Amino acid sequence: PNWVTGIILATFTAMVILGGIKSIAKVTQILVPFMIIIYITAASVILLMKISVIPQIFVLIFKHAFTPTAAVGGFLGATVMHAMRMGVSKGVFSNESGLGSAPIAAAAAKTPNPVKQALVSMTQTFIDTLVVCTMTGLVLILSGLWTYGPELKGAKLTAMAFGKFLPGGIGEFIVTLTLIFFAYSTILGWCYYGEKSIEYLFKERAVKIYRVVFVIFVAVGTFLKLETVWRLSDIMNGLMAFPNLVALVGLSAIVVSETNKYYYKRQK
Template sequence: MEQVSQFFQAVNTFLWGPPLLILLMGTGIYLTIRLGFLQVTKLPLALKYLFTEDPEAKDLKVDGDVSAFGAVCTALSATIGTGNIVGVATAIRLGGPGALFWMWMAALFGMATKYAEALLAVKYRVTDENGQMSGGPMYYIERGLNNKFLARCFAVFGIGVAFFGIGTFAQVNSITSAVEISFKIPVIVTGIVLTVATAAVTLGGIKSISKVSELIVPFMAAFYIVGVIVILVLNAAQLPATVALIVKSAFTGHAAAGGFAGATIMIALKSGVSRGVFSNESGLGSAPIAAAAAKTRSCVRQGLVQMTGTFFDTIIICTMTGISLVITGVWNDPALEGAAATTAAFRSGFGAVPMLGELIVTIGLIFFAFTTILGWNYYGERCTEYLFGVKGIKTYKYIFIALVAVGPFLKLNLIWTIADIVNGLMAIPNLIAIIGLSGIIVAETKQYFDELEMKEKEKKKAIA
């Protein structure tokens, strides 16, 4: 088993070396420049679109399976999960507090990437044999880049992430671990309940998954954020020093990581970017699969809506977890890892009522991770449909449910290593496609905002 673990670790180290980190960050920076920092200048508009219905979507003839809000909730259900609670703890343990800074950078530029891939997903989506919308990188790679080989590679890697990465093992293991720590419920019992619940929702398809996501995701995100705000208020005196430590460690490294400064900076950057991608999935190519199901006629509008997912996931929720770990000092305890570290941080942060802090992490983790399982079930289903047609969907779902059942019994370190590997493989063809189709992304964006500006001028003339 040790040799297997070492093999996967070697593959992970090679895959997540400088080339992939440069490709991920470079794509985001390149798009940011070409789109004129759209993720900053258009964020208020994107948030407005998130909470207001597309006027054209009221027309029943508009293509799509779920509302624009439902599509982003489905995407958020897949992104807000263990990456926000366990992944942040893992990143900070490996790279020190500076890893959180690099997560912010990955998210900032990742918002431009998320916008671009969602735009392409809606533009190139198709309707499958069951009448459902299918879209995502496999379609814009094939129909936009005219490259079936890369499209199939993406679909295969996408199924791999659903089966062995973000979709099953990491989520299931984290849920069963947290429940055992907090409620002393045996792993096997939680595993059975989780498997049954997953089967009950996922067999209903995208509409069922979307309804559950719309209900759970906003409520649990607010619940978790309020919990962290309590910690920050109770530990307000340490907040300035905590933020200073995070920024300083990003550029100087930290003694806890060991080695010389250059190595620690690289570890912080690698941990922050890889865990950031695991959490918000910008560049991975997963969220556009959900975006393609949205009832909208505008690919730009849906791109803006999907972009907010990275903002909420990493800039807000991952930051909440990271600051809690650093402000309480728990990040520097070598005896704690994963869910146990975040749980300890919340227990410490809540002072006189530690059990309340523990309860917030456990409940948050259960629901975040469960909705991630649901979202990734859908992503893998669409990749399966692309490769094998609708006839392969049932077999895929049965295998997925079986993997959820075995997830609780795998080791944490090996799980995260496998997840990193399949994530990296999935990102490569998607990023190649985004760069190759960047001209179309820029043209669609310019046309949309030119038309929007013209409409605004006409409104002002009408009022005058």
């Protein structure tokens, strides 16, 4: 039931951000990279099993990416504009490119040079989008389950796709477990982003209030429909991206200058 999920998720979140139990956060830091390895390994096994079909899959992707309508089933009637809008919005949701959120975490890192840290942070987008998301997309297409219609989507679609190639419930278990840890670590990460933003705007006195409100919304979020969550996410991402992109353009000269200095020092 949703209320059980909400209570459990809010409790574990509160234990970290309200109770100050750092051990859970430390465990998460260990488990998340481990789960990424497990997920990539599982996807790699599936792709190797069907490696002879991979070229045809890429042909299918490019064919239906540049045609007015898509293949069948769940993509019936989709236009290029709709596909691009969904792709961009979900891509931004996944890798946070241009939102200005990742620099908050990067700023906390102890590094002698901001350019060096920026280069390290750029690997996030590469791993997330070009590795994890691409492998997931290939597995989904290989499974053929995407033709079943719009009722089969999201985590359920991914779990069933992995389960089709990894029998005995292994595929579903891997997807479900990784999703739980990814979701939980994401909640903690965005809580940190919010804390730093609140601290900047209203100083430390407002942080405790923010934490309580955050935990409440974690519980409330479990009662929202998935479509509502996606729409809210797209709206909020847009509100974050616009001022951040304007700032990036305005500060681009500084970025270029600092980058040139960094590479000049490395060449000496």
